[in-house]
Amino acid sequence: MDKIVRLGTFKTYGGRYASTYAHIKLADGKLSITGVEGPTQGGNALGSCGQVREGEHIVNLAPGWTRPILTAFYAMWDRWHLNNLRSECEHQRDMITLAQECPVCDYQIGTAWLTEELPEYVAEFMAKLPETDRTPAWV
Numbered sequence: 001m002d003k004i005v006r007l008g009t010f011k012t013y014g015g016r017y018a019s020t021y022a023h024i025k026l027a028d029g030k031l032s033i034t035g036v037e038g039p040t041q042g043g044n045a046l047g048s049c050g051q052v053r054e055g056e057h058i059v060n061l062a063p064g065w066t067r068p069i070l071t072a073f074y075a076m077w078d079r080w081h082l083n084n085l086r087s088e089c090e091h092q093r094d095m096i097t098l099a100q101e102c103p104v105c106d107y108q109i110g111t112a113w114l115t116e117e118l119p120e121y122v123a124e125f126m127a128k129l130p131e132t133d134r135t136p137a138w139v
Contacts, residue, residue, distance in 0.1 A: 008058040064130030
């Protein structure tokens with residue numbers, strides 16, 4: 001999957017309204033999401049780029065989006081983005097404080113990039129998101 005979604009519009013500090021987009025890539029079980037707030041023709045942006053994970057500031061949702069869908073999208077983005085580049089094992093992820101050595105499997109944190117299998121429901125959710133209704137300057 002390789003798709004662009006428009007989440008909605010936000011109001012910039014200067015008072016302009018601009019769209020927030022996300023580029024979703026899913027291949028071989030690896031999820032990558034990159035966002036941009038208000039991309040401009042010159043390659044700049046009116047807001048943040050990359051890990052744009054603050055949906056509360058979106059004042060007008062794009063067609064097909066609801067607040068629950070937006071909340072679920074940001075939660076999945078936060079949890080599953082770059083699931084193939086985990087520095088911790090599954091046990092360390094669940095610990096309140098990351099131990100350098102896992103007491104369950106003895107894995108040393110940061111010694112390899114681990115892949116956490118992406119649940120099917122995440123892939124299905126991303127596939128069902130509405131495609132963008134506007135063409136962004138860049139994403």
